Amino acid sequence: MTRQKIPIYASLLVLLLASLVFAVTLGPANIAPIEVWQAIGHHLGMVETSPVSRLRDAIIWELRLPRVLVAAGVGAGLALCGAVMQALTRNPLADPYLLGLSSGASLGAVIFLLSGAALLMPLGAFIGAASAMTLTLLVARALGGATPTRAILAGICISSLAAAATSFLIFWSATGDSYREILSWLMGSLSGVVWNDAITVLVAVLAIGLPVLLSGRSLDAFAFGDSAAASLGVDVSRLRWLLLGATALLTGVLVSIGGAIGFVGLIIPHVVRLATGSRHRVLLPVSMLLGASFMIWTDTAARSLFAPRELPVGIITALLGAPIFLLVLLRYRRMT
Amino acid sequence: MTGLIVSGATVHAGGKTILDSVSLTAMPGQLTGLIGPNGAGKSTLMHAALGLTPLASGTINFDGQHLPAMPRRQRAQCAAFVEQSGSTESHLAARDVVMLGRIPFQSIWQSEPSPDDHAIVAQSMHIVGMAGLTDRLYRTLSGGEQQRLQIARALAQEPRLLILDEPTNHLDVHAQLSVLHMLQTRAKAGCTILLALHDLNLAASFCDSLVVLHQGAVVAQGAPEQVLTPALLRQVYQVDASLLADPITGRPLVAFHGPL
Numbered sequence: 001m002t003r004q005k006i007p008i009y010a011s012l013l014v015l016l017l018a019s020l021v022f023a024v025t026l027g028p029a030n031i032a033p034i035e036v037w038q039a040i041g042h043h044l045g046m047v048e049t050s051p052v053s054r055l056r057d058a059i060i061w062e063l064r065l066p067r068v069l070v071a072a073g074v075g076a077g078l079a080l081c082g083a084v085m086q087a088l089t090r091n092p093l094a095d096p097y098l099l100g101l102s103s104g105a106s107l108g109a110v111i112f113l114l115s116g117a118a119l120l121m122p123l124g125a126f127i128g129a130a131s132a133m134t135l136t137l138l139v140a141r142a143l144g145g146a147t148p149t150r151a152i153l154a155g156i157c158i159s160s161l162a163a164a165a166t167s168f169l170i171f172w173s174a175t176g177d178s179y180r181e182i183l184s185w186l187m188g189s190l191s192g193v194v195w196n197d198a199i200t201v202l203v204a205v206l207a208i209g210l211p212v213l214l215s216g217r218s219l220d221a222f223a224f225g226d227s228a229a230a231s232l233g234v235d236v237s238r239l240r241w242l243l244l245g246a247t248a249l250l251t252g253v254l255v256s257i258g259g260a261i262g263f264v265g266l267i268i269p270h271v272v273r274l275a276t277g278s279r280h281r282v283l284l285p286v287s288m289l290l291g292a293s294f295m296i297w298t299d300t301a302a303r304s305l306f307a308p309r310e311l312p313v314g315i316i317t318a319l320l321g322a323p324i325f326l327l328v329l330l331r332y333r334r335m336t
Numbered sequence: 337m338t339g340l341i342v343s344g345a346t347v348h349a350g351g352k353t354i355l356d357s358v359s360l361t362a363m364p365g366q367l368t369g370l371i372g373p374n375g376a377g378k379s380t381l382m383h384a385a386l387g388l389t390p391l392a393s394g395t396i397n398f399d400g401q402h403l404p405a406m407p408r409r410q411r412a413q414c415a416a417f418v419e420q421s422g423s424t425e426s427h428l429a430a431r432d433v434v435m436l437g438r439i440p441f442q443s444i445w446q447s448e449p450s451p452d453d454h455a456i457v458a459q460s461m462h463i464v465g466m467a468g469l470t471d472r473l474y475r476t477l478s479g480g481e482q483q484r485l486q487i488a489r490a491l492a493q494e495p496r497l498l499i500l501d502e503p504t505n506h507l508d509v510h511a512q513l514s515v516l517h518m519l520q521t522r523a524k525a526g527c528t529i530l531l532a533l534h535d536l537n538l539a540a541s542f543c544d545s546l547v548v549l550h551q552g553a554v555v556a557q558g559a560p561e562q563v564l565t566p567a568l569l570r571q572v573y574q575v576d577a578s579l580l581a582d583p584i585t586g587r588p589l590v591a592f593h594g595p596l
Binding site for chain 2: 214217220221224225228230231235273277278279
């Protein structure tokens with residue numbers, strides 16, 4: 001078993017690194033992969049003088065690299081959140097977007113933004129995500145128990161409510177360019193991210209992701225429900241609240257920077273499951289690696305397909321994700 | 337080795353008393369059957385015995401230790417639970433399901449199951465007669481195979497106390513008999529086994545001792561021939577029935593005539 005797994009990790013790491021470098025080269029300036037390495041080496045102090053011109057260096061280091069890193073972090077984080085939520089709620093359709101967390105996070109972020117606390121947007125997004133998740137789970141329970149369908153219906157309800165409130169706030173307060181900017185961010189867009197965003201995303205993904213990865217085996221215990229997990233020695237309610245809190249926190253950070261990017265958390269874990277099975281000790285890290293590469297490519301497509309115009313990346317993930325969502329629905333039609 | 341001793345176990349939920357000072361004993365080496373109509377409190381009693389439902393009062397001792405007060409992992413290393421119908425949408429192979437039983441023994445830093453874990457899983461699957469199906473997806477197995485796999489998962493916990501909720505539910509006759517026969521063998525190997533059963537004739541022919549639960553209280557406990565009487569069946573199940581003797585084993589057989 002171990003022998004099979006190492007090539008998976010190794011090939012996904014190679015794919016991720018190759019995607020990182022290749023995505024940086026794509027775009028109007030015609031940059032070669034070797035220049036990317038030279039620029040990185042120069043900025044990390046490994047190369048004294050860089051042969052890359054200052055303009056091209058700025059494109060690589062200030063413009064494209066932070067964006068590609070944000071994409072990788074957002075993809076890894078969303079895939080992780082999706083996989084964890086699917087396990088905890090025993091709901092194959094769970095995803096930060098479909099359960100309303102993303103819309104809640106957007107609302108929280110917009111409220112903080114409009115009240116002048118732009119720096120605290122991640123906090124607002126976390127509060128929004130956590131409230132939306134709590135409401136969704138409560139509504140699902142009020143509908144008579146958190147079955148996948150009820151959870152999704154509850155998610156749609158909460159999501160619409162949050163989206164309506166967000167739209168109202170924007171309509172009421174934003175003008176001209178800022179209107180367009182906020183709208184594009186709401187649809188999920190990584191345009192204009194800077195190094196600070198990249199650092200925030202990567203720190204959040206690592207600091208929240210690593211402890212979550214360690215709980216993988218306990219997540220396996222949830223396969224047959226709460227009391228089965230408890231009888232295997234898992235502290236069910238503590239683990240559930242800790243992990244749901246962690247996903248809300250991570251979703252909040254990701255949304256505050258990249259907006260509500262849908263379906264990544266849904267489709268990546270499902271694709272990975274087909275290849276590796278449901279054991280979370282493998283599923284979670286593999287989903288993160290694949291999610292990172294996936295997001296780099298969709299974001300690269302978003303900024304290059306119709307260049308110089310840029311699409312919100314959320315449109316592309318939705319375009320790819322919605323059909324896969326349908327396939328998942330068909331596959332689990334017995335239980336929904 | 338004193339087995340499972342429940343004394344005065346009381347559970348309240350939603351302002352109602354679900355278990356009312358329940359006392360019972362399940363000895364090692366025996367199959368102890370828990371019978372009673374729906375809503376009698378069988379599942380609550382089993383959950384309480386495993387520490388999954390808190391007791392309002394009373395004690396549940398196993399081999400001298402108060403089970404509800406034991407650390408979770410330690411408890412999961414000696415007591416295993418098989419639920420009524422284990423269903424999952426997870427993409428788990430049969431072997432993965434049985435490997436869940438090793439969770440209480442694995443450290444959080446351990447990335448892969450140890451060779452010991454693999455050996456115990458293989459042995460547990462062999463005991464339930466599923467050794468040939470290790471790679472099959474759980475969802476594609478029949479109800480009887482899934483049930484046997486759940487029991488193998490419980491056996492992988494190397495339990496000294498095994499608690500099963502309706503392990504014969506939804507199984508055909510052959511599967512019912514083979515599950516109960518397998519449990520008898522485990523009991524003879526020294527395990528304490530408490531199982532809830534709906535089918536009184538299966539309970540009478542396989543269990544060494546029966547505990548009758550009615551409206552949250554124990555109304556009888558003892559050998560099947562002592563416990564199962566027309567009067568008790570009237571009182572607890574509201575049915576009219578006669579007791580016969582199995583022509584070969586001499587065990588009690590219930591012949592039902594109708595509801596009261």
